[in-house]
Amino acid sequence: xxVGILGTKLGMTxxxxxxxxxxxxxTVVQAGPCTVTQIKTKQTDxxxxxQLGYESVKxxxxxxxxxxxxxxxxxxxxxxxxxYRLSDVSAYELGQEIKxxxxxxxQLVDVSGLTIGRGFAGYQKRHNFRRGLMSHGSKxxxxxxxxxxxxxPGRIFPGKKMAGRYGGTQVTIRKLEVVRIDTxxxxxxxxxxxxxxxxxxxxxxxANIVGQAA
Amino acid sequence: xxxxxxIRSIEAEYIKSDLPVIHIGDTVRVGVRIKEGGKERxxxxxxxxxxxxxxxxxxxxxxxxxxxxxxxxxxFLLHSPRxxxxxxxxxxxxxxxxxxxxxxxxxxxxxxxxxxxDRSL
Numbered sequence: 338x339x340v341g342i343l344g345t346k347l348g349m350t351x352x353x354x355x356x357x358x359x360x361x362x363x364t365v366v367q368a369g370p371c372t373v374t375q376i377k378t379k380q381t382d383x384x385x386x387x388q389l390g391y392e393s394v395k396x397x398x399x400x401x402x403x404x405x406x407x408x409x410x411x412x413x414x415x416x417x418x419x420x421y422r423l424s425d426v427s428a429y430e431l432g433q434e435i436k437x438x439x440x441x442x443x444q445l446v447d448v449s450g451l452t453i454g455r456g457f458a459g460y461q462k463r464h465n466f467r468r469g470l471m472s473h474g475s476k477x478x479x480x481x482x483x484x485x486x487x488x489x490p491g492r493i494f495p496g497k498k499m500a501g502r503y504g505g506t507q508v509t510i511r512k513l514e515v516v517r518i519d520t521x522x523x524x525x526x527x528x529x530x531x532x533x534x535x536x537x538x539x540x541x542x543x544a545n546i547v548g549q550a551a
Numbered sequence: 552x553x554x555x556x557x558i559r560s561i562e563a564e565y566i567k568s569d570l571p572v573i574h575i576g577d578t579v580r581v582g583v584r585i586k587e588g589g590k591e592r593x594x595x596x597x598x599x600x601x602x603x604x605x606x607x608x609x610x611x612x613x614x615x616x617x618x619x620x621x622x623x624x625x626x627f628l629l630h631s632p633r634x635x636x637x638x639x640x641x642x643x644x645x646x647x648x649x650x651x652x653x654x655x656x657x658x659x660x661x662x663x664x665x666x667x668x669d670r671s672l
Binding site for chain 2: 347348350351352353354355358360365367519522524526535536
């Protein structure tokens with residue numbers, strides 16, 4: 338359990354490895370700066386955690402209770418708050434800035450965010466069903482086919498894949514490599530793609546590797 | 552800085568400034584860096600530019616040549632460090648942006664592109 342950072346997806350590009358000349362696909366992420374807005378300790382809250390705020394906004398965008406909470410930390414109005422559970426929070430203090438330099442090049446990270454919303458999507462887009470014939474008298478162009486047996490059981494089993502809302506859900510992409518860091522601009526270059534469109538809020542934290550104590 | 556400007560500034564470090572002006576139909580010699588058993592050398596590849604794709608750091612050209620009666624096409628990522636050098640040998644006169652019709656042509660004469668002299672090498 339270590340502290341992560343909130344960021345914004347800026348877009349994708351590719352860069353080249355100077356030695357081998359291989360093109361590396363990277364996502365450019367604005368990571369922070371985040372402000373420590375609350376420190377939760379065992380005595381006060383029963384567990385240890387750090388609350389970070391990201392993306393400064395106009396005061397009128399927030400409610401009075403939200404503004405009051407941020408004022409306690411001496412932070413400017415911030416849109417997003419996120420908690421990171423830690424084993425020890427004594428190294429941090431209220432109002433401290435967390436920047437992209439908590440990561441290093443070559444480190445593995447987990448990136449969470451909302452995927453692109455696709456609205457009410459059909460069988461092909463949502464579940465990769467095969468489509469029917471488009472011609473030769475066929476009318477089952479994008480239909481699901483059979484959804485199950487007949488009189489017995491006389492119902493459709495729960496969990497049957499059907500059309501419906503697709504995308505717009507939180508997804509974590511695990512173990513992505515940090516290719517480069519720009520500490521001046523707080524920009525991370527992460528190998529591969531991350532959820533959502535440019536401008537989406539991302540939660541970036543050191544990779545959680547199963548079987549390895551963080 | 553906005554997102555677009557940040558991405559451009561990252562790409563700027565990798566974009567080559569010394570690339571020649573390449574038009575469709577030109578004959579070019581591309582120096583390709585090749586690693587063989589720990590040794591690196593530059594291998595030339597010569598042919599006609601039949602297509603250009605994408606822009607900025609993703610820009611590529613497709614170079615076609617006929618080698619031992621077999622058509623060969625290679626796509627080069629222009630800004631890649633593996634592309635060591637590009638030299639324009641001959642300017643061609645063509646009326647298309649994509650010369651895919653050359654793939655269907657057979658014979659030396661039919662695949663020839665007229666040279667144009669109003670563009671400098």
